[in-house]
Amino acid sequence: MNREEIGAFAGPIYEALKEGKALSVAELKKATGLSADQLNMGLGWLFCEDKLYSKVEVVRKKETEVIGWK
Numbered sequence: 001m002n003r004e005e006i007g008a009f010a011g012p013i014y015e016a017l018k019e020g021k022a023l024s025v026a027e028l029k030k031a032t033g034l035s036a037d038q039l040n041m042g043l044g045w046l047f048c049e050d051k052l053y054s055k056v057e058v059v060r061k062k063e064t065e066v067i068g069w070k
Contacts, residue, residue, distance in 0.1 A: 001041075009034060009042030014051075014069070022055070022068030043067065 012032035016023060023031065029039050046052045054067045 006041045006045055009038045010045045011042075013039070013042045013046060017052075017067070017069040020069065022053075022057075022066035024064050024066050028067065 012034055013028060016028055016031040025039070025043075028043075029036065032039060032042075034042065043052065051070055052067055053070055054065055056063050056065050058064075
């Protein structure tokens, strides 16, 4: 796999997050249609570019990490 292929996984993630709502990894996986490996590579790409943030939210006593566009 090369840089262009990995960078291409960032596009669907951007599209899913561009409205400003933070999503969990499971929600991102569903929204993008990427495999778990593709999603992780795309997230890694965007985190390295400092485009994303992550935080932990507590909903109904359950902690969930959400990711959003900076």
